[in-house]
Amino acid sequence: MKIITDIFTKLKLLLADLRRNLGLLLIISIIWVLLLIGILFLKVYIGPMQAIPTLINYFPAAFIDFVTSIVKVIIAGIYVLIWLYLWNRSVRTYFWRAIKKYYGLPDETQNGAPE
Amino acid sequence: MEPIWICFWAVILIIVSIVLMRIIQPWLIKELRAKGKIGIDVHKLDKPEVAEMGGISILIVACTVAVLPIIFTDLVIVRIQIIVFMGVVGIAGIIGLIDDLYGLGSKMKPLLVAGASIPLLIANFVYLNQIFYPWPDFPLVGQGFNIDYLYWILVPIGIAMAANAVNMIDVVNGSMSGPCVIIFGVLLICSLLKQPVSEVGVLLSAIMFGVMLIFYKYNRFPAKVFSGDVGSLAIGAALGAIAIMGGLEVVTIVVAMPLIINAFQILASVRGFVEGKKHKSRPSIVKSDGTIAASTDNKAPLTLMRIIMAKKPLKEPEIARNFTSLTIFCGVLAIITLILTDYIKFTL
Numbered sequence: 001m002k003i004i005t006d007i008f009t010k011l012k013l014l015l016a017d018l019r020r021n022l023g024l025l026l027i028i029s030i031i032w033v034l035l036l037i038g039i040l041f042l043k044v045y046i047g048p049m050q051a052i053p054t055l056i057n058y059f060p061a062a063f064i065d066f067v068t069s070i071v072k073v074i075i076a077g078i079y080v081l082i083w084l085y086l087w088n089r090s091v092r093t094y095f096w097r098a099i100k101k102y103y104g105l106p107d108e109t110q111n112g113a114p115e
Numbered sequence: 116m117e118p119i120w121i122c123f124w125a126v127i128l129i130i131v132s133i134v135l136m137r138i139i140q141p142w143l144i145k146e147l148r149a150k151g152k153i154g155i156d157v158h159k160l161d162k163p164e165v166a167e168m169g170g171i172s173i174l175i176v177a178c179t180v181a182v183l184p185i186i187f188t189d190l191v192i193v194r195i196q197i198i199v200f201m202g203v204v205g206i207a208g209i210i211g212l213i214d215d216l217y218g219l220g221s222k223m224k225p226l227l228v229a230g231a232s233i234p235l236l237i238a239n240f241v242y243l244n245q246i247f248y249p250w251p252d253f254p255l256v257g258q259g260f261n262i263d264y265l266y267w268i269l270v271p272i273g274i275a276m277a278a279n280a281v282n283m284i285d286v287v288n289g290s291m292s293g294p295c296v297i298i299f300g301v302l303l304i305c306s307l308l309k310q311p312v313s314e315v316g317v318l319l320s321a322i323m324f325g326v327m328l329i330f331y332k333y334n335r336f337p338a339k340v341f342s343g344d345v346g347s348l349a350i351g352a353a354l355g356a357i358a359i360m361g362g363l364e365v366v367t368i369v370v371a372m373p374l375i376i377n378a379f380q381i382l383a384s385v386r387g388f389v390e391g392k393k394h395k396s397r398p399s400i401v402k403s404d405g406t407i408a409a410s411t412d413n414k415a416p417l418t419l420m421r422i423i424m425a426k427k428p429l430k431e432p433e434i435a436r437n438f439t440s441l442t443i444f445c446g447v448l449a450i451i452t453l454i455l456t457d458y459i460k461f462t463l
Contacts, residue, residue, distance in 0.1 A: 017440035021423065025444055028372055032448050035369075036254055036455070043256040073265065088383050091376065095417060098425035103411055 023098070027090045034086065038079050046075050116189060118312050124187060125303065125321035132180050132325025139172045140333050144340050154341055158287050158431050160405050165338050168215050169330075170346010174208035176326050177201075177353060184318045192245050195238055196315040196360050199246060200353070202234035207278050207352030211344035221388040224344075229275035231352050235359065236270060247359045254365060254455035270359060277358070278351030280371065280378040285347045286420050287407075289335035289435035292342070294373060294442035295350055296331050299324040301370045301446040302354075306361055308450070310457040316361025323353050336432040365456065370449035373441040377419035384417040399424065406430055 018025060050068060116124075147153070147166040154167040178201045185194050210227045213219060219227065239246040249266035250258050285291035299320050306316030327350070333339045342350070358367035368375065382388070396415040399407050408428035409421040423429070423437045 013436065014440050014443065017437050018444060020426065021437060021441060024422065024441065028376075028441070028445060029448070031372070032369060032452075035365075036452075039253045040255055042260070043253075047260065084379070087376075088380070091380055091422065092417065095422050095425050098422075099409065099411055102426055 023094050024091075027087075027094060030090070031083070031087050034083055038083060042072075042076055042079065046072050116314060118307070121312055121314055121317050122307070124184065125307075125317050128180060128183060128318060128321040129325040129328075131183065132176055132322050133329055135176045135180060136172060136326055136329035139176060140169065140329060140340070143169060143172045144333065147340070156288070156338065158399075158401055158407055159337075160401065160403075163337070166340045168212070168343035168345050169333065169340030170208070170211070170342035170344075170349060173326050173330055173342065173346045174204065174349045177204055177322055177349070180322045180326075181319070188314070188318070190314065192242065193315050193318070195242060196246055197318070199234045199238045200315075200319055200356050200360065203231050203274065203356045204349050204353045206231035206234070207274070208345050208349035211282075211346065211348035214344040214348075224348075225275045225279050225388060228278045228348055228352065229271040231278070232271040232274040232355075235274070235356065236267065248362055251364045252362060252456050254452050255460065257456070257460045273359060273364075274352055274355040276378070277355035277367075277371070278348045280374040281351030281354065282344060282347040283378045283381060284374045284419065284438070285342060286418065287336075287431050287434050288338035289331060289432070290420070290438050291347060291350075292327055292331040292334040293435050293439040295354075296324065296327045297439060297442040297446050298354065298367075298370050298374075299327055299357075301449050302357055302361070302363060302367065305363055305366045305450060305453045308453055308457070309362065313361040313363065316357055316363055319353070319357045319361070323350070323357070336435060363453075366449045366453050369452045370442070370445050372445045372448075373419060373438060376422075380417040380419070380422070384415075402428055407434065 049072065050064070144166045147168060152167050153164040156163050156165050181197050181201050185197050188194060188197075207228055210219070210224070210231065214224060235246065239249075244263075247266075247270070249263040250261060251266070252258055253260065281291060281295065284294065303317060303320035303324055306313040306320055309316065330340075330342070330346070334342060354367065354371065358364050396410060396412040398410050398415045398418045398421040400410055402408055406428035407420075407424060407430070409424040415421070419438065419441075420434055423434060429437070
């Protein structure tokens, strides 16, 4: 019986923690969804892409494949950078908003330590 | 091996890991204390002394128990994969041990840990892509991308990132061990759900799950032992190796998101690898009532602990519990990711 009560107490604490970090959970969920969208986007639009289709008669096939691969990696890299930027920005905004609410600091530029 | 036998051996490995850890950990704590290997628990008002480098037990038990599946498994490749796992974890652990004893630079450490992937790369070269598969499965699209050359470059980066991410989350009692129990538990479930079942993933996750469960018992608030870099780097390398050899790359990224957020935000806020002790400003402040508050200094590194405490100061066990709660949430997302990878595929 005690074990069941313990499990329920732990579950309650877990739910309370999740409710407390709702903003952070939302950010994690958005990052996760963007990861899935990114994979689909790369597969549908970037995967079948041909980098230099109009010049196909002037260059050997191996060269075209090489350039195409590099272009694909660059586009995927740019998507990852945008993804990381959004992630960083959203976490920073969440943090400084929460700090502002609790400590009453005007913005990110003000220093201080609570006591 | 039949899935039912894989499950049976997973249970056996968990039990053996738990029993061995339960024997070794208390003995190791006594030995470390006797040899003066102690650290100060800075997040408590009375600053107690706690045994350091307790992660040696993780290294010993993980590598010892991993010998068992080498004996009972009937697949040569799985045997090689387990030997490679022992090599990767062993090298990362030894690097951590050197760091604990002599101190390595903040830039040198990730580079050396990346070197722990050498057994993985050599074995895969010798066994022609049978140790890990450089065409990973992605959610919704399956094996949608041909990234074999890029994957070889990503292996050392992945091992170094995983090891350092685990190392960086080890800030308060139970903040690393708690989430790691969840992570290895989720990897165990995902290895079983994977199509076909990832035998090496199941066996190695089971070992690490058992090991971390008992380590958490000693590392949670109030901690009797700290893992030290020897433990955290070994755990991180184990995580990376399981993800790569078990074909669980995307799932591991999703379940380890709290660790990745922590590492990424620290690197972004201090702009590079800086040793924790060299930060100009601390991310947290221990208040007179024993709670820990987030620093509002914009020069302080933006750690996950600081983000969680932004709303109000928290007690140490509450912080660790929040880390674990976030990891459980990410674990659910990781299982959905695996279902989207292996069970639901769009024909594009």
